[in-house]
Amino acid sequence: MTKKNKDNTLQQLILLLAIFILGIFSLISIHIFFLNLVDSLDKKTNNLKAKIAIGEYIVNDINMIRSDFYELATTATNKRGREIINNRIIEKVKLMENALDVLRNGGTIERIIRLNVVEHNSITKKIVYKKDKNDISLEVIDLSPKIYQFKQMLQRLNIMLQTQYFYKKNKDVNNFMELNTQIKRFYKRTPAFFIRISENASRLLYEGSLELEELENHIKKQKEYYTNIELTVIFLIVLLSLIIGSIIAFRINKNTKLLKRQESFTRGTLDSQENIVIVSDGEKMIGANSALINFFDNYKNFNEFEKEHKCICDFFEYGMGENLITGKYVNEMLWYEYIILNPEINHRVIMKKNGKSHYFLITATKKDLDNNDSIIIVTLNDITKEIEIQERLKHLNENLEDLVDEKTKELQVLNENLEKRVQQELEENRKKDRTLIQQSRFAALGEMLGNIAHQWRQPLSAISSTVSSMKIQLELNLASKEEIIKSYDSITKYVDFLDQTINDFRGFFRKDKEKVEFNILKKIENSISITSATYKNNSIQVKIKKDSDSYIAFGLPNELTQVFLNILNNAKDILIERKVNNRIVFIEISQSTQDFTIEIFDNAGGVDEEIIPKIFDPYFTTKHKSQGTGIGLYMSKYIIEKNMNGELGIENKHFKIDDEEYYGACFKIKLPKI
Numbered sequence: 001m002t003k004k005n006k007d008n009t010l011q012q013l014i015l016l017l018a019i020f021i022l023g024i025f026s027l028i029s030i031h032i033f034f035l036n037l038v039d040s041l042d043k044k045t046n047n048l049k050a051k052i053a054i055g056e057y058i059v060n061d062i063n064m065i066r067s068d069f070y071e072l073a074t075t076a077t078n079k080r081g082r083e084i085i086n087n088r089i090i091e092k093v094k095l096m097e098n099a100l101d102v103l104r105n106g107g108t109i110e111r112i113i114r115l116n117v118v119e120h121n122s123i124t125k126k127i128v129y130k131k132d133k134n135d136i137s138l139e140v141i142d143l144s145p146k147i148y149q150f151k152q153m154l155q156r157l158n159i160m161l162q163t164q165y166f167y168k169k170n171k172d173v174n175n176f177m178e179l180n181t182q183i184k185r186f187y188k189r190t191p192a193f194f195i196r197i198s199e200n201a202s203r204l205l206y207e208g209s210l211e212l213e214e215l216e217n218h219i220k221k222q223k224e225y226y227t228n229i230e231l232t233v234i235f236l237i238v239l240l241s242l243i244i245g246s247i248i249a250f251r252i253n254k255n256t257k258l259l260k261r262q263e264s265f266t267r268g269t270l271d272s273q274e275n276i277v278i279v280s281d282g283e284k285m286i287g288a289n290s291a292l293i294n295f296f297d298n299y300k301n302f303n304e305f306e307k308e309h310k311c312i313c314d315f316f317e318y319g320m321g322e323n324l325i326t327g328k329y330v331n332e333m334l335w336y337e338y339i340i341l342n343p344e345i346n347h348r349v350i351m352k353k354n355g356k357s358h359y360f361l362i363t364a365t366k367k368d369l370d371n372n373d374s375i376i377i378v379t380l381n382d383i384t385k386e387i388e389i390q391e392r393l394k395h396l397n398e399n400l401e402d403l404v405d406e407k408t409k410e411l412q413v414l415n416e417n418l419e420k421r422v423q424q425e426l427e428e429n430r431k432k433d434r435t436l437i438q439q440s441r442f443a444a445l446g447e448m449l450g451n452i453a454h455q456w457r458q459p460l461s462a463i464s465s466t467v468s469s470m471k472i473q474l475e476l477n478l479a480s481k482e483e484i485i486k487s488y489d490s491i492t493k494y495v496d497f498l499d500q501t502i503n504d505f506r507g508f509f510r511k512d513k514e515k516v517e518f519n520i521l522k523k524i525e526n527s528i529s530i531t532s533a534t535y536k537n538n539s540i541q542v543k544i545k546k547d548s549d550s551y552i553a554f555g556l557p558n559e560l561t562q563v564f565l566n567i568l569n570n571a572k573d574i575l576i577e578r579k580v581n582n583r584i585v586f587i588e589i590s591q592s593t594q595d596f597t598i599e600i601f602d603n604a605g606g607v608d609e610e611i612i613p614k615i616f617d618p619y620f621t622t623k624h625k626s627q628g629t630g631i632g633l634y635m636s637k638y639i640i641e642k643n644m645n646g647e648l649g650i651e652n653k654h655f656k657i658d659d660e661e662y663y664g665a666c667f668k669i670k671l672p673k674i
């Protein structure tokens with residue numbers, strides 16, 4: 001629930017930011033849109049102004065042409081003067097034709113404006129006009145034929161002036177005067193022509209002025225209209241953004257308060273755990289329950305703790321024990337990665353509080369999050385009291401062995417006088433033999449209790465860690481239904497294992513009342529099951545080679561189990577004592593027509609040849625007094641040979657497993673078939 005609320009808050013923040021950005025983008029877009037509209041109107045105004053300016057040029061050209069046309073008559077006797085004036089008129093006509101062509105089709109007009117300024121004789125002015133497809137100017141259409149008519153008039157006038165100059169030069173007075181009269185009549189008709197062409201040009205200017213005024217008024221209204229629309233749209237966008245932003249801000253505030261309440265609830269849940277629970281991102285601790293500060297009571301809170309320590313591994317101590325993690329790295333891996341990759345091992349750490357060492361079972365679980373990140377949940381379960389109980393059991397075992405040793409010495413004293421009391425004490429000695437068997441069982445009691453502790457430690461710790469981890473994941477809503485079912489199945493498996501362990505040990509201590517048929521293979525498997533925990537913790541592999549699943553013998557099955565346990569415990573002790581790598585115990589079962597043969601090998605390098613003849617003697621042992629009494633193998637030989645009518649011997653021998661050769665001691669048991 002907490003993670004979902006965090007995701008919702010993040011999504012709402014992103015939505016609020018998106019609305020803000022969208023609002024700004026909309027305002028900019030609308031402003032640009034209206035700027036383009038206004039710019040389009042301004043371009044229309046500028047184009048119309050260009051049309052009026054071209055019309056002014058045309059009017060000016062007409063006036064200059066008219067002036068030069070009348071001046072042409074005054075230079076009738078000067079041929080060079082007429083040529084100059086004609087060239088000016090022709091140039092002006094071309095300029096006017098170019099201007100009309102631009103008005104008709106659109107284009108650019110360049111005019112040179114003379115200046116009376118030092119170092120600036122003239123400037124060139126450019127006017128660009130874009131023809132509107134729907135714009136038709138009747139004045140422009142009317143002016144084009146007038147210009148053509150003017151060219152005809154100019155050509156006719158030049159012919160008459162040239163002819164007049166010819167008559168004058170030849171002193172032909174009559175023809176000269178007659179032609180002069182024709183020229184005057186010709187000039188009298190020209191004013192009407194120039195008046196009409198000027199009127200057309202003036203109408204062009206007037207038309208442009210009216211259109212410009214109308215357009216400017218229209219543009220003014222359009223600008224006001226566009227401005228009002230723009231302000232209205234901007235107001236609506238700002239108002240909408242504020243409303244949506246307020247709604248989202250309210251939801252964010254509500255989710256934030258909810259997150260705070262959920263974090264308080266989660267914190268309370270974590271703090272209620274007796275175990276130390278730490279959450280890490282793989283590089284540093286990001287959270288822990290109050291059990292951490294309760295243990296490290298020299299820190300006031302977690303924030304103060306994490307300022308000085310990024311990793312709980314800073315407090316791991318060196319010590320003696322199995323599967324002990326003592327630093328940041330294990331086998332070139334980070335300690336928590338090693339734990340995650342080896343969940344079947346009971347990992348332990350030692351941390352000190354007020355100078356006293358505390359032992360913890362430590363587990364690490366990696367939890368993947370939706371954003372491709374992950375967290376590491378570390379749980380430390382204090383097993384200091386369990387360790388202390390084991391130490392007391394060990395001490396009890398040592399005292400028990402001393403008691404057995406004392407009793408066996410008393411028996412030894414009694415046996416010194418056995419020859420004198422053979423007949424009288426035969427029955428009593430048999431009772432003592434049975435007592436000795438029972439005492440050998442008591443001598444193994446301490447080690448059996450250790451086996452029980454080893455057998456139960458892993459499933460109990462696994463059950464505790466699984467329950468603790470699932471409780472945390474359920475309270476944090478991190479566990480799926482499949483993970484819960486998997487955890488329940490795991491707990492059920494461990495409970496079945498504990499039940500089977502009780503049955504195995506109960507069978508071992510049940511006294512055989514009479515001989516029965518039994519399967520030798522089942523007894524071997526039961527013995528291996530009893531020692532499996534100590535074998536696993538000491539990295540000892542057990543391999544069995546058999547040619548059948550059924551080896552039915554007749555005898556005392558529980559006493560045979562004691563023999564197997566004695567031999568397996570001896571093999572374990574010698575493999576540990578000699579620090580053998582790749583420790584192996586190999587059991588081979590075979591049968592003939594008359595008997596069964598069980599050979600139990602170890603790869604510890606064999607037994608000293610000098611002590612092989614003494615190894616089955618009573619009270620003979622190569623171990624320290626605190627580790628053995630020397631009656632285990634003696635009683636094993638007694639059980640096999642006296643009670644089971646079989647044989648038990650030992651020799652050093654080579655053996656092969658998977659084409660690899662080993663060397664060590666071999667205990668060989670022969671039991672008769674039924």
